[in-house]
Amino acid sequence: MSRHHTTRFTVEFGDCDPAQIVFYPNYFRWMDAASLHFFRAAGLPPWRELEAETGILGTPIVDATARFLRPASYGDAIDVRTEIVEWRGKSFVLSHIIRRGDDVLVEGREVRVFARRRPDDPARIEAVAVPESIRERCG
Amino acid sequence: MSRHHTTRFTVEFGDCDPAQIVFYPNYFRWMDAASLHFFRAAGLPPWRELEAETGILGTPIVDATARFLRPASYGDAIDVRTEIVEWRGKSFVLSHIIRRGDDVLVEGREVRVFARRRPDDPARIEAVAVPESIRERCG
Amino acid sequence: MSRHHTTRFTVEFGDCDPAQIVFYPNYFRWMDAASLHFFRAAGLPPWRELEAETGILGTPIVDATARFLRPASYGDAIDVRTEIVEWRGKSFVLSHIIRRGDDVLVEGREVRVFARRRPDDPARIEAVAVPESIRERCG
Amino acid sequence: MSRHHTTRFTVEFGDCDPAQIVFYPNYFRWMDAASLHFFRAAGLPPWRELEAETGILGTPIVDATARFLRPASYGDAIDVRTEIVEWRGKSFVLSHIIRRGDDVLVEGREVRVFARRRPDDPARIEAVAVPESIRERCG
Numbered sequence: 001m002s003r004h005h006t007t008r009f010t011v012e013f014g015d016c017d018p019a020q021i022v023f024y025p026n027y028f029r030w031m032d033a034a035s036l037h038f039f040r041a042a043g044l045p046p047w048r049e050l051e052a053e054t055g056i057l058g059t060p061i062v063d064a065t066a067r068f069l070r071p072a073s074y075g076d077a078i079d080v081r082t083e084i085v086e087w088r089g090k091s092f093v094l095s096h097i098i099r100r101g102d103d104v105l106v107e108g109r110e111v112r113v114f115a116r117r118r119p120d121d122p123a124r125i126e127a128v129a130v131p132e133s134i135r136e137r138c139g
Numbered sequence: 140m141s142r143h144h145t146t147r148f149t150v151e152f153g154d155c156d157p158a159q160i161v162f163y164p165n166y167f168r169w170m171d172a173a174s175l176h177f178f179r180a181a182g183l184p185p186w187r188e189l190e191a192e193t194g195i196l197g198t199p200i201v202d203a204t205a206r207f208l209r210p211a212s213y214g215d216a217i218d219v220r221t222e223i224v225e226w227r228g229k230s231f232v233l234s235h236i237i238r239r240g241d242d243v244l245v246e247g248r249e250v251r252v253f254a255r256r257r258p259d260d261p262a263r264i265e266a267v268a269v270p271e272s273i274r275e276r277c278g
Numbered sequence: 279m280s281r282h283h284t285t286r287f288t289v290e291f292g293d294c295d296p297a298q299i300v301f302y303p304n305y306f307r308w309m310d311a312a313s314l315h316f317f318r319a320a321g322l323p324p325w326r327e328l329e330a331e332t333g334i335l336g337t338p339i340v341d342a343t344a345r346f347l348r349p350a351s352y353g354d355a356i357d358v359r360t361e362i363v364e365w366r367g368k369s370f371v372l373s374h375i376i377r378r379g380d381d382v383l384v385e386g387r388e389v390r391v392f393a394r395r396r397p398d399d400p401a402r403i404e405a406v407a408v409p410e411s412i413r414e415r416c417g
Numbered sequence: 418m419s420r421h422h423t424t425r426f427t428v429e430f431g432d433c434d435p436a437q438i439v440f441y442p443n444y445f446r447w448m449d450a451a452s453l454h455f456f457r458a459a460g461l462p463p464w465r466e467l468e469a470e471t472g473i474l475g476t477p478i479v480d481a482t483a484r485f486l487r488p489a490s491y492g493d494a495i496d497v498r499t500e501i502v503e504w505r506g507k508s509f510v511l512s513h514i515i516r517r518g519d520d521v522l523v524e525g526r527e528v529r530v531f532a533r534r535r536p537d538d539p540a541r542i543e544a545v546a547v548p549e550s551i552r553e554r555c556g
Contacts, residue, residue, distance in 0.1 A: 012311040014440045018491070023431045024200045025171065028164035033290040036352075046353065061163045065204035074314075074435070075324065151450040153301045157352070162292045172429040175491075185492065213296070213453075214463065302478045303449060306442035339441045343482035 003139030004083035005041040007034040011076040021071035028064055031096045031108045034080040035059070038094070042138045054131055055116040062091055063111035070105045078105065084138050090114075090127040142278060143222035144180040146173040150215040160210035167203055170235045170247045173219040174198070177233070181277045193270055194255040201230055202250035209244045217244065223277050229253075229266040281417050282361035283319040285312040289354040299349035306342055309374045309386045312358040313337070316372070320416045332409060333394040340369055341389035348383045356383065362416050368392075368405040420556055421500035422458040424451040428493040438488035445481055448513045448525045451497040452476070455511070459555045471548055472533040479508055480528035487522045495522065501555050507531075507544040 009030050017023040039059075044050060051057045072078055079099050086093040096108040113127035114134070148169050156162040178198075183189060190196045211217055218238050225232040235247040252266035253273070287308050295301040317337075322328060329335045350356055357377050364371040374386040391405035392412070426447050434440040456476075461467060468474045489495055496516050503510040513525040530544035531551070 010311075012307075013314055014307055014310055014434055014442065016435050017431055018433045018435065018437045019197055019199070020435045023168075023171075024203060025164045025167035025431065028167055029162075029290075029292055032162075032164065032292055033288075036291055040353075058158055060158070060210075061207050063204070063206050064163060065202070067202050068200050071199075075318075149450075151446075152453055153295055153303065153446055153449055155296050156292055157294045157296065157298045159296045164292065168429075168431055171431055172427075175430055179492075214457075297475055297477070301446075301449075302481060303442045303445035306445055307440075310440075310442065336436055338436070338488075339485050341482070341484050342441060343480070345480050346478050349477075 003042060004081055005034075005038040006079050006081045007037045008077060008079050009033075011072050011074050011078060013074045016074050021073050024066075024068060027066055027068075027098065027106050027108065030078070030080055030098070031064070031066075031082075031094075031110060032061075034082045034096055035094055035110060035112070038082040038084075039138070044134065044137060051116075054134075056114045056128065056131070056134075057117065057125070058115060059112040060115050060125070060127075061110060061112055064109070066106050066108040068106055070100075070103055072100055072105055076100050085109075087130060087135060090129055092130060142181060143220055144173075144177040145218050145220045146176045147216060147218050148172075150211050150213050150217060152213045155213050160212050163205075163207060166205055166207075166237065166245050166247065169217070169219055169237070170203070170205075170221075170233075170249060171200075173221045173235055174233055174249060174251070177221040177223075178277065183273065183276060190255075193273075195253045195267065195270070195273075196256065196264070197254055198251040199254050199264070199266075200249060200251055203248070205245050205247040207245055209239075209242055211239055211244055215239050224248075226269060226274060226278075229268055231269060281320060282359055283312075283316040284357050284359045285315045286355060286357050287311075289350050289352050289356060291352040294352050299351050302344075302346060305344055305346075305376065305384050305386065308356070308358055308376070309342070309344075309360075309372075309388060310339075312360045312374055313372055313388060313390070316360040316362075317416070322412065322415060329394075332412075334392045334406065334409070334412075335395065335403070336393055337390040338393050338403070338405075339388060339390055342387070344384050344386040346384055348378075348381055350378055350383055354378050363387075365408060365413060368407055370408060420459060421498055422451075422455040423496050423498045424454045425494060425496050426450075428489050428491050428495060430491045433491050438490050441483075441485060444483055444485075444515065444523050444525065447495070447497055447515070448481070448483075448499075448511075448527060449478075451499045451513055452511055452527060452529070455499040455501075456555070461551065461554060468533075471551075473531045473545065473548070473551075474534065474542070475532055476529040477532050477542070477544075478527060478529055481526070483523050483525040485523055487517075487520055489517055489522055493517050502526075504547060504552060507546055509547060 081097045085095045094110045098106040115125040118124045220236045224234045233249045237245040254264040257263045359375045363373045372388045376384040393403040396402045498514045502512045511527045515523040532542040
């Protein structure tokens with residue numbers, strides 16, 4: 001059974017475009033925020049603390065995709081249900097299902113890696129194998 | 140041979156996040172803008188005029204995806220090279236290759252439809268078969 | 279005594295800039311959203327219904343200002359306390375005090391008007407005297 | 418005679434709201450970007466280099482204000498004309514006049530300080546007196 005977390009957002013007037021519906025890049029903004037809330041809810045400390053402990057400084061994005069099934073507009077409350085659906089060697093896949101009530105509006109996925117500074121060049125970062133301790137907490 | 144159009148953007152400080160690199164949803168913002176610049180460059184009139192002529196009021200998004208290969212930061216000039224790589228019955232696929240100089244940063248794709256108001260309910264919209272006249276200009 | 283309304287927002291990673299703090303235009307985004315939530319809480323119907331009833335289609339901005347006293351960063355919950363502090367002939371002044379807990383972060387003000395379509399040219403809008411019924415509800 | 422710099426932006430579809438006009442916080446986004454372009458044009462190095470040289474790591478915002486005179490919509494090219502109109506002890510005032518062609522759309526002002534890390538606590542920042550060398554270049 002997989003751990004999941006749901007983050008609620010309110011669609012504001014300024015999130016919508018002249019077609020009166022959500023300007024679609026905002027869904028990725030909400031998915032990005034939902035990813036971070038997912039990690040917090042799983043018990044991971046803020047990135048800054050995690051870096052001190054494990055060297056990991058965040059989860060850079062590798063790939064993002066979304067299917068848009070129904071539009072939303074301002075005043076709508078939307079729920080982003082996030083879970084990790086696949087662990088690969090150095091990357092992992094987050095699923096984000098965005099609903100308004102029971103209606104699915106968007107099906108999104110993000111592929112991310114855990115990254116740390118390169119020992120030979122701290123100005124650059126590199127992907128690391130997912131630490132087992134993190135994997136256990138995120139399920 | 141395919142028609143293509145390149146739109147240049149400058150990455151601003153406010154487009155970047157605490158990791159010092161572009162906050163990824165902004166790439167979709169630039170792809171959306173590049174799509175519209177592509178249609179203008181192909182000779183399509185603004186949506187408002189097109190609606191009077193053909194009933195078409197825009198190109199809602201159906202699916203969006205991006206692979207992130209290299210990061211960018213503020214001060215960078217980036218070029219989005221846009222072309223239509225596939226025509227389907229009622230939808231079409233835009234490719235957006237985002238470069239900084241010769242380096243490819245992001246490979247994006249958007250699936251869109253041409254939409255008009257539903258004759259039976261003007262408050263709702265529906266996809267229409269791509270008009271041949273538009274296809275010729277954008278092809 | 280003045281009616282007021284408080285709207286809570288969460289500062290997300292993507293709301294912050296490379297200096298690790300909120301990119302300041304986002305405070306205006308939150309003030310704009312707080313204005314709309316203020317009007318809803320005061321019992322005003324959505325703009326679309328209000329237009330059918332009174333001809334008023336929204337509250338365009340005339341002037342906006344903010345003093346930035348303390349920074350905020352991602353993970354912070356912020357509260358925007360909104361009230362109307364002055365009624366003028368055709369405009370009115372909203373005060374937005376943004377706090378994190380007891381600390382005031384930002385003191386903002388917006389001057390807005392109620393607008394309707396011009397009878398002689400519906401593509402343009404004009405400010406109208408504030409209807410007494412709205413003024414009473416927003417008091 | 419005062420040095421000034423003009424930065425051009427294109428208003429995109431996604432910069433506009435359901436009222437079909439620019440969502441006003443975007444004007445502050447453009448002013449913030451114009452400030453940075455002003456400093457680059459005046460010959461200041463990127464903040465990172467400036468910090469190594471002078472300890473100054475940026476120009477945090479203290480106060481921002483804008484008067485909105487005319488709306489703009491997507492497809493419009495807008496020019497932000499930026500200059501420093503006042504030097505105070507530790508702060509300075511930037512004027513941003515935003516035009517479309519000859520029409521003034523927005524009159525904006527930002528008050529900023531030059532900031533460095535506090536010697537006693539590098540995690541915090543403090544305003545410093547404006548260095549004469551910077552003042553001369555931006556004058």
